Amino acid sequence: MNYRHAFHAGSAADVLKHVVLLETLDLVLAKPKPLFVLDTHAGEGLYRLTPQGEADDGIRRLWGRCDTWPMLRGYCEAVGRFNGTHLRDYPGSPLLIAGRLRAQDRLVAVEEATATHAVLQQVLRAPHSQIFLGNGYHALKALLPPRERRAVILIDPPYERVTERSALLAGLKTALQRFRQGIFLVWYPIKDAHDAERLVSVLSALGENLCVELLTWPADIKSRLNGSGLLILNPPYGLRKKLGEVIPPLAQILTRDGTPRYRIR
Ligand SMILES: C[S@@+](CC[C@H](N)C(=O)[O-])C[C@H]1O[C@@H](n2cnc3c(N)ncnc32)[C@H](O)[C@@H]1O
Numbered sequence: 099m100n101y102r103h104a105f106h107a108g109s110a111a112d113v114l115k116h117v118v119l120l121e122t123l124d125l126v127l128a129k130p131k132p133l134f135v136l137d138t139h140a141g142e143g144l145y146r147l148t149p150q151g152e153a154d155d156g157i158r159r160l161w162g163r164c165d166t167w168p169m170l171r172g173y174c175e176a177v178g179r180f181n182g183t184h185l186r187d188y189p190g191s192p193l194l195i196a197g198r199l200r201a202q203d204r205l206v207a208v209e210e211a212t213a214t215h216a217v218l219q220q221v222l223r224a225p226h227s228q229i230f231l232g233n234g235y236h237a238l239k240a241l242l243p244p245r246e247r248r249a250v251i252l253i254d255p256p257y258e259r260v261t262e263r264s265a266l267l268a269g270l271k272t273a274l275q276r277f278r279q280g281i282f283l284v285w286y287p288i289k290d291a292h293d294a295e296r297l298v299s300v301l302s303a304l305g306e307n308l309c310v311e312l313l314t315w316p317a318d319i320k321s322r323l324n325g326s327g328l329l330i331l332n333p334p335y336g337l338r339k340k341l342g343e344v345i346p347p348l349a350q351i352l353t354r355d356g357t358p359r360y361r362i363r
Pocket residue numbers: 101102103115138139140141142143189190191192208209210211214232233234235254255256
């Protein structure tokens with residue numbers, strides 16, 4: 099497998115995922131108790147944006163105009179920490195998470211590709227963070243339950259292998275058996291609406307959940323990616339309300355054909 103996230107860094111899918119991730123963390127971190135965060139598919143951590151990549155349809159639509167949307171300020175500031183006035187680099191999930199954590203919290207970021215793992219080791223140097231080379235699904239079994247007894251787990255696979263969905267489902271079932279109360283954020287692509295719906299119905303049967311989807315193109319056209327979603331198992335109290343505030347403007351900003359499309363259920 100030779101998936102590289104660099105091309106997708108800062109895309110509309112990244113923006114949705116990272117906005118939801120930060121909103122979730124902010125709610126959970128409102129309590130002083132220590133938090134464990136597991137990022138099972140971590141990526142490189144920091145990406146130099148290029149004109150060929152997908153950031154034009156994502157972060158570049160907000161950048162420089164963040165003041166217009168106060169509800170997106172937290173996310174804009176998090177990206178801004180890696181940039182001056184000019185948008186040059188885009189932080190991935192491990193750096194965004196590390197930027198939120200306090201001294202009592204802990205992050206484990208897992209990455210399977212050796213070269214990607216090596217880059218992540220260079221850019222993620224926060225004292226409360228560990229980086230593992232290996233399979234993120236195995237980490238679900240090995241690292242749960244955490245000693246903190248409170249955890250947010252981001253599962254962000256590339257969906258390039260035919261076995262990805264079965265590995266995801268098996269990994270989640272094991273994780274929930276070991277740690278029923280974990281907050282799991284599972285990202286998924288929407289290329290074919292029926293296909294995405296099948297995955298959501300299987301995942302949502304695993305427990306109490308919240309599902310958010312944002313389409314940048316109509317669901318039935320044959321683009322490479324029409325949108326994406328996150329299924330959140332055991333969503334923290336207040337997340338539905340927060341998403342009700344941030345997702346509508348985000349859908350307005352990220353639509354490619356002028357029609358905002360999103361779903362929170
Ligand atoms: C979509 S990217 C991650 C992006 C990152 N979560 C972010 O938001 O910035 C997926 C990453 O998972 C890695 N990967 C693929 N399969 C994996 C597995 N089973 N365990 C851990 N990492 C995996 C890929 O090499 C790739 O770097």
